[in-house]
Amino acid sequence: MSETYTLITGASSGFGRSIAQKLAPSRRLLLAGRSKEKLGAVRNTCEAPERHLLWVRDLSKLDGIGQELTCLLAARDIGIEHFIHSAGIIKIQYARAIEMASVIELFNVNLFSAMEIIRPLAQKKVNKGALRSITFISSIASRVGANGYSAYSASKGALNAFSLSLAVELAPAVRVNAVLPGIIETEMNKDHFANPEFVAFVRATQPLGFGYPEDVANAVEFVVSDRARWITGQEIVVDGGRSVYSPPRASATE
């Protein structure tokens, strides 16, 4: 094996793009996403674009993900040292009208594709023991519920629990953690942010004000680095204090 790379899924937008831009100065990246054009565009915004590789793959189609990644690593003679699963989709589904095909697509991208990727990365004959960390981009939706979010919350809660058990299984060689972003504007939720009432609500209920994709990228960079060498099986919430906030109560004692 000649060189080791950091694999980032969902790299063509949102948190994945920010993570790629943050890590590019110090690492070789394997950027994965559905769109070759978007991936190429992200690579061009990264430091030293020629250092990074692309893997164009729709993760909602599970069959063959593991085999294709194995072939890619063998063909390029590279290993994966860090895997960051930032690929994710959202589906609003109300309990009374849940469509299983849509739920399965949600789980394919958000969770099962990560399992298919990890299998070869955990095999000595494929990845030569190069793997050092896995980081999942989860969500505070796994901890705080909302109307229509039950299936999405389920997929992220699954990621969290998957992460902590995998941390025990792959220790001590590989650390496994999850970063849980709060409400941050990306392509996935920009429709919400176009609504001024929503924006006002977000500002009022977030003790540290607005967050940005860079805030998530900073947390991922730390978790992946040697400075986090004794941290595994954890959930790092990056949400400006939203999840611990409750509004002030009007009371004579306050």
Add this chain to the structure above:
Amino acid sequence: MSETYTLITGASSGFGRSIARRLAVSQRLLLSDINEAQLESTRRACEGPERHVLWTRDLSRLNGIGEELAFLLIEKGICIGHFIHSAGVFGIQFMRANEMAFVNRLFNVNLLSAMEIIRPLAQKKVNKGALRSITFISSTNSRLGAKGYSAYSASKGALNAFSLSLAVELAPAVRVNAVLPGIIETEMNEDHFANSEFAASMRATHPLGLGRPEDVAAAVEFLASDHARWITGQEIVVDGGRCASK
């Protein structure tokens, strides 16, 4: 209006069977599991057997679960007031040898079948607004990891998060909670308990000693009752203090 029943999946063994026997005293039950003969045996072990109805269904086959339940409710003229999802499969698989067929079965039974069941229960035209509570049997494996457990932990972590979001969506009419049992001897793990060293280590790591399926049934009965009228979106750990003492 139709008569109101409590639906229990996984009713013929383990926690489901204990829950069925406990609730049979005061409620009409719709007992569901994969094996008809075992279901019938469970019904006969319950108080007032003639009061309870059976639904034999393999929950690993997702297609049609919702439609078949809707049909059964309409045909029998019954509604479901409480749904207890105790169906669950368990298995150990290491990630380096991950096979999706195994993962799919786990998720189909442990999580997705519950979604299929809840859809008709949440529809006014099928269940007439009768639903009052949903209780999931999850696991402390959603909080404590172990080698080979990643897919099983994932399926139970999914249940927990599904539960809290569903609680927000279906409030105030329906309360939704999860019970997280620790390591309790049932058919699913009796091989482990046959090993005396394992049983001894269980006693050592559990401040309150070994648990029984009845301990889980008691928590479920409480959550489904009016005594828990202001409790929703919660995880109740029933593990003899193991998680707290690590």
